[in-house]
Amino acid sequence: MKPAERREPPSRERPDSRIRERPAAPPDARTLPARYYRDPDVFRRERNRIHRVLWNAVGPVSDIPAGPGGYRLAEVAGDSLILARGPDGVLRAFHNVCRHRGTRLLEESAGCLAGSVQCGYHAWTYGLDGRLRRAPHMERTPGFRADDWPLLPARCEVRDGIVWVRIAASGPGLAEQSGPAAERLRPYRMEELTAVHEERYDLAANWKLVVQNFSECLHCPVIHPQLQALSHYLTGDNFPMTAGAVGSTMDLAHGAETLSTDGRLVGTPLPGLDSPARRRIGYEILLPNLMLCLHPDYVVRCFLDALAADRTKIRCEWLFAPAALEQPDFEPARAVEFWDRTNRQDWRVSELAQAGIGSSAYRPGPYSHREDQLWAFDRWLLDRLGDT
């Protein structure tokens, strides 16, 4: 236990840009009741009303083997999906469930399909457009029409180099869901970047605690001294929260070029960025499950998978411009180590929050005026769950 005094931002860290005022949470804003973090029934409702209704970022499109028949399996809200390229090259998403007796169709996580998906049980065979092409012996069953039994589709789009999937048949379009956040991302041209590193994390914490942790930097001087030294937590802007995104920026400190172990650039500057973007870090959450850290020279991209009320898996990638990879002194470890350490600090406090909220003594606590994004996120959650 260190005394409180040591956790304050040291005086040499005074911000080199103005400290901005933000829209405040109301004075009586309180954190959520414990059940939202612990109750399996709330978690089920979240799956049905949030994760299955919104577009999920399921992973990089580069994961999917190229060419017709290239496919990869993905888990979205507990459902196994087949992401497969048709003969027309179009990527489609289908539930990995045979329409006959419910058998899981594919087990290998990725591969190439020879023009069709065949069930290993009774050889029902589906085209890569999902249509049922053969169903042995069903032809003799009166009234059976193959057209009635296609693979159940999910909506699928590719944007920013990411595969997006929406399970529900109805719901917002991807563009509508992303709102202005899509514009903010565009200059980073993620679809042109290359992942040079990946880490996977497994947290004993509710997915919302991860989102909430990502939505404020009041904790930065306390647990991220290495970040605070390069980018002061009171700088930057919050963007107004929309139906599908939470975004903000923080400015780089004088002398800092990016977030890295030594504060110097790691990649080549991303070509689409204007001057202001080269002096700040962008933070974006595309709800419900993508978190982005946008630097002048690279992007860290984290996919969340909410497995249970108290368990979340996270996959993070470090993306650089191809030009960076050709630099003889390219040293991505300076970015990887910086964010891997920062991530682990965040995951640890998220797990401590999960543990504390598990106590019978937990009561909703007061949000400060600078935790407005958390409060807005909580309102969004209650609204989606119909709990308002």
Place this chain on the structure above:
Amino acid sequence: MKPAERREPPSRERPDSRIRERPAAPPDARTLPARYYRDPDVFRRERNRIHRVLWNAVGPVSDIPAGPGGYRLAEVAGDSLILARGPDGVLRAFHNVCRHRGTRLLEESAGCLAGSVQCGYHAWTYGLDGRLRRAPHMERTPGFRADDWPLLPARCEVRDGIVWVRIAASGPGLAEQSGPAAERLRPYRMEELTAVHEERYDLAANWKLVVQNFSECLHCPVIHPQLQALSHYLTGDNFPMTAGAVGSTMDLAHGAETLSTDGRLVGTPLPGLDSPARRRIGYEILLPNLMLCLHPDYVVRCFLDALAADRTKIRCEWLFAPAALEQPDFEPARAVEFWDRTNRQDWRVSELAQAGIGSSAYRPGPYSHREDQLWAFDRWLLDRLGDT
């Protein structure tokens, strides 16, 4: 993923006996809703309304040490039972629960009791007829009568070399439950056969998926090429389903003598079989938990233990006539390998079905006209659960 074409029965496998028509399931027959395979509450109801009310095949009678006092523990529907031979040589079944404070009486899975069962806690002592013989200090308790506190019995019978137990006090008799299936089994004289091999399997699948898999051979050309080569899936007969049994036959192909790795006999022909029985394989399910594969020269006998909605343990034995064991070239591995491989193929697709049915996208699918036995089994299930 292999193309569909390769999974069709090759033309050289044309059946050498006529393809029979069977009673069809209705055109709108559908598989069961997902809850029947996943919901712990449905599983509890199954235990109370099926597994505790019907006769269960709990294992071979040869498991129980010979002589008075010989006993073995068995689990039926989650309950521990003592199967013990009395001084009169009669086998009886009792719940392994002391009537005093509920203590489990015996822990060793098998052994020999010296004339009584004594609780290890307070020395309450029961005869092998279940009667309470001594209960120290209870004699001073007004109104206490030892006759009121016998071990709670379960019904117990021995037939076909198998111990059968019914937990419920009321319910059908064993003969009534088995119906005509008992007649079909009789010529195999299982009580005279010897188990030469045993395998135990642990499946992540609901017990009904195992029963349903055993109730049709439409999947045989797809996943059991070795079986399909010896016995064509469109041959044979289905017997009308009864309250306690599902049965069918399939014919041996021309040149095949039995089901084995090379199609030649493994054991000596079973003496009780008539000519037709020597040219076919019998398949019998004695509900809720015994599955039999009846060959001209041996029997494979599988005991199911439904442990949870998504977990089933299976114990399989390979039984031969004693005469076979005396043959110098007796090679049971040809039968063991054949069925162990076939079993594992079946268990694997059953687990894939469990996984697929776990998806939120699963919907009841259409049964073909040749899946009539599955449809009949589902009706039986719903009827027993009172869900019709």
Place this chain on the structure above:
Amino acid sequence: MKPAERREPPSRERPDSRIRERPAAPPDARTLPARYYRDPDVFRRERNRIHRVLWNAVGPVSDIPAGPGGYRLAEVAGDSLILARGPDGVLRAFHNVCRHRGTRLLEESAGCLAGSVQCGYHAWTYGLDGRLRRAPHMERTPGFRADDWPLLPARCEVRDGIVWVRIAASGPGLAEQSGPAAERLRPYRMEELTAVHEERYDLAANWKLVVQNFSECLHCPVIHPQLQALSHYLTGDNFPMTAGAVGSTMDLAHGAETLSTDGRLVGTPLPGLDSPARRRIGYEILLPNLMLCLHPDYVVRCFLDALAADRTKIRCEWLFAPAALEQPDFEPARAVEFWDRTNRQDWRVSELAQAGIGSSAYRPGPYSHREDQLWAFDRWLLDRLGDT
């Protein structure tokens, strides 16, 4: 399985003091229904109506590092508590939960706090009196008053060398709860004794089965021959059960000096005991979670932690007078081995009771007239749960 006859007290064990009559349980006294030992919902109600409302013995005060700021974490009814000495030397108990966003404050099981407890997330800082001293950025939130957000306290007292905690704000005082049992303990002067050994056990049994096992010695001749040889199970007295304690005594047999592997004294006689106390063993349960075995020369002290309906952790200590430790021939193993063996015998039958009560065949059974303390405990339980 040994025949019943061998489990009877051998005739050479005739008690050397009179066999006393005790208040009997009513003739129709029955054990509790199974749900009280298995149902997670009953367990939750027990936590809320018993373990969180009564004083729990959480451990020896000597566990807590000396001096201001010395602290230890403890789990009571699933809640993490901080037991910390203030600058005034007073020991206080607080929930280990930050009032801001619920974060667990301390992770290390014990240590020394430098004058305050600081949350590792946003640096909220609490005094060792629980008052919120600093909450960065909250000063700007209208209406926020630090005095409204102290650490949530639990009641805390030290008595008999033990830390006692009550989570509920209202409830009986410790003295009121203990009742006459406190007087019975006093002569043993536990606060002056030294623990020379500790064992920790993890049981697959409900906590009440452990309490019930401790409340009668009818099982002693059956499972504890070593105890029965030194102290006859029919000797001694039961004290009337009170709202917070179950107590009894058993006499030492002629020639036995204490309970030990050889029946001879292990420690020096405890100085506060009168002559009768030197010829008997005291057994006390301070509900809900402390069990004591009081010998002429030492004390065994067991702290129970009910983790789930079917799981209980137990920590046992062997306490001796400091003078005993200075004896050149001090051999505590004779006491440790005696009780470790006896404990393991008791835990094993408690686990067998848990297993048996898990059977669908379990029915409440008859208490004998000498199981009056169990029956009284059951009435106490039902009364506290409001199930009468």
